[in-house]
Amino acid sequence: MNRAELWMIILGGMAVTYLIRLSFFFFIPPDRLPEWFRRGLRYIPPAVLAALIVPDLLLLDGTLHLSFANHRLVAGSIAALVGWRTGNTWLTIVSGLLTFGLLTLL
Amino acid sequence: MSPSSSEADPFSQPGIEFLRGARDQLPILLGVVPFGVIFGALAVSAGIPALEAQSFSLFIFAGSAQFIAVSLIAGAASPFLIILTILVVNLRHLLYSASLAPHVYHLSNLWKISLSWLLTDEAYVVASARYRKGSPEFAHWYFLGTGLTLWAAWQLSTTLGIALGALIPPGIGLDFALPITFLALILPALTDRPTWAAACAAGAFSLLLANLPFKLGLLIPAVLGIGVGLAVEMRSAKEGHANGDPV
Numbered sequence: 001m002n003r004a005e006l007w008m009i010i011l012g013g014m015a016v017t018y019l020i021r022l023s024f025f026f027f028i029p030p031d032r033l034p035e036w037f038r039r040g041l042r043y044i045p046p047a048v049l050a051a052l053i054v055p056d057l058l059l060l061d062g063t064l065h066l067s068f069a070n071h072r073l074v075a076g077s078i079a080a081l082v083g084w085r086t087g088n089t090w091l092t093i094v095s096g097l098l099t100f101g102l103l104t105l106l
Numbered sequence: 107m108s109p110s111s112s113e114a115d116p117f118s119q120p121g122i123e124f125l126r127g128a129r130d131q132l133p134i135l136l137g138v139v140p141f142g143v144i145f146g147a148l149a150v151s152a153g154i155p156a157l158e159a160q161s162f163s164l165f166i167f168a169g170s171a172q173f174i175a176v177s178l179i180a181g182a183a184s185p186f187l188i189i190l191t192i193l194v195v196n197l198r199h200l201l202y203s204a205s206l207a208p209h210v211y212h213l214s215n216l217w218k219i220s221l222s223w224l225l226t227d228e229a230y231v232v233a234s235a236r237y238r239k240g241s242p243e244f245a246h247w248y249f250l251g252t253g254l255t256l257w258a259a260w261q262l263s264t265t266l267g268i269a270l271g272a273l274i275p276p277g278i279g280l281d282f283a284l285p286i287t288f289l290a291l292i293l294p295a296l297t298d299r300p301t302w303a304a305a306c307a308a309g310a311f312s313l314l315l316a317n318l319p320f321k322l323g324l325l326i327p328a329v330l331g332i333g334v335g336l337a338v339e340m341r342s343a344k345e346g347h348a349n350g351d352p353v
Contacts, residue, residue, distance in 0.1 A: 005185045006158045009175060012189035014165040017196045021222040024203035025210055033204060040336050041198045045170065046301045047308035047331030048195055049292040051324050052177060054309035055316050056285035062317060072282060079286050083293045090140055092293065096286035 146267020
């Protein structure tokens with residue numbers, strides 16, 4: 001990706017982000033938001049993140065790769081387990097990276 | 107601003123609110139700074155130059171959206187689609203904007219612009235807790251203090267990450283750090299059955315639609331997952347709030 005495209009993303013991303021943050025401070029009375037829309041907002045993070053994580057862990061060159069030979073899947077599962085048990089962000093990331101590193105070296 | 111009421115002692119009260127806001131943001135920084143460092147390191151390892159990597163933090167200032175943008179840039183998605191994805195990911199800020207709007211309506215435009223610039227997840231959490239306590243006269247200074255503290259920490263941690271990322275040789279599996287970081291981000295968001303349903307549905311659709319062009323395999327499964335989350339929430343509500351939905 002060239003630098004002009006990167007700056008398009010930075011400035012475009014800035015514009016949409018601030019329009020959203022400013023929206024109700026300036027433009028829209030808060031009671032104008034439909035109920036279903038307001039309730040749907042809290043599902044954005046789990047849905048978007050899951051759609052990013054799952055293919056990264058399960059697909060290899062576009063095909064499903066469900067086995068212990070899939071190092072990403074094994075390391076991701078261990079990180080998820082650690083994160084679920086400890087609730088600690090830092091431990092989650094480190095355990096996943098360490099597992100992946102060890103499996104790659106072995 | 108409230109010039110007339112602050113004339114007797116123009117700095118002490120706003121100053122105290124500002125410092126309290128900064129202080130109350132400090133515990134949250136412990137969780138934010140690692141992400142800033144990781145963002146900087148991943149951005150440069152994805153081939154983004156240092157100036158542009160820092161500019162993501164300076165101008166967009168939204169953690170999850172920045173990570174997702176880097177992931178899409180690494181996957182060579184089109185700039186238009188990346189901006190659209192940033193829009194969708196940050197739509198949740200509508201809720202924050204709506205929630206705080208009644209508290210900032212009386213402020214000047216400069217105040218509104220400044221505060222909305224700082225309206226992140228973390229600033230919202232701390233500032234809305236302050237507004238719930240009442241005595242709102244100088245509460246916008248508290249909001250400013252807490253937002254600026256987070257902003258400064260995000261910039262510095264990004265800079266540190268860029269410096270560290272430049273030291274890491276390419277091709278040692280750093281790309282795997284992105285899904286792992288997303289994993290660490292998603293776990294706190296999975297609080298009840300509808301959020302789990304949204305995540306599982308989005309994950310399943312992302313596998314089915316992985317081969318769609320223009321990285322639409324992210325946006326379409328995400329929207330379908332949000333719909334499933336809403337459907338499960340409505341069904342749970344009909345069953346009589348059996349699942350302890352926090353909202």
